[in-house]
Amino acid sequence: MSSMPGIGAKTATRMALNILRKPQADAREMAEALAELHKSIQLCSCCLTFSEDDPCAICADPERDESIVCVVEQPGDLIAIEKTDTYRGHYHILHGVLSPIDGIGPDEIKINELLARIDSNRIEEILIATSSTVPGEATASYLIDRLQTLSIKLTRLACGIPMGMDIKHADKYTLAKAIERRSHAS
Numbered sequence: 001m002s003s004m005p006g007i008g009a010k011t012a013t014r015m016a017l018n019i020l021r022k023p024q025a026d027a028r029e030m031a032e033a034l035a036e037l038h039k040s041i042q043l044c045s046c047c048l049t050f051s052e053d054d055p056c057a058i059c060a061d062p063e064r065d066e067s068i069v070c071v072v073e074q075p076g077d078l079i080a081i082e083k084t085d086t087y088r089g090h091y092h093i094l095h096g097v098l099s100p101i102d103g104i105g106p107d108e109i110k111i112n113e114l115l116a117r118i119d120s121n122r123i124e125e126i127l128i129a130t131s132s133t134v135p136g137e138a139t140a141s142y143l144i145d146r147l148q149t150l151s152i153k154l155t156r157l158a159c160g161i162p163m164g165m166d167i168k169h170a171d172k173y174t175l176a177k178a179i180e181r182r183s184h185a186s
């Protein structure tokens, strides 16, 4: 279990002990559920998120705007954006970020799939929603480089001061980005 993201050796041990304290039938049920998960979940052939159906519910929804595609790093990012209830376009999951130190280049994540999708669809806007981490920013810059020759609108998530935060408590990088990516007051 310590091979799962965010779970260290200590947590893994605690989880293992917790399972051992339960009846064996519970553990078997849990193992079967995990195996079933692998069998029933696949990648949506359009946006590449994990889904029981192909296309996934979002790609299959006729009410959603096909002309805008939000590019995210992982399926969890899609879930986070969906929870805001403010975005009605489509998605593309990269399944990672560029990280040359770790040997992850453009061919290791789903960038070619995105380019192929842009070629074959009437996409008018790509919203780049990678994280504001070093690899996230590098991935965003790479995408902008690759896509800026196409006649497509490129946008990025605004980034800056969290809601409810006093400006003087923001670190200078966050504040600088907020000024750089300032938007129209409305």
Ligand SMILES: [Zn+2]
Pocket (backbone or CB within 6 Å): 044, 045, 046, 047, 048, 049, 055, 056, 057, 058, 059, 060
């Ligand atoms: Zn999909």
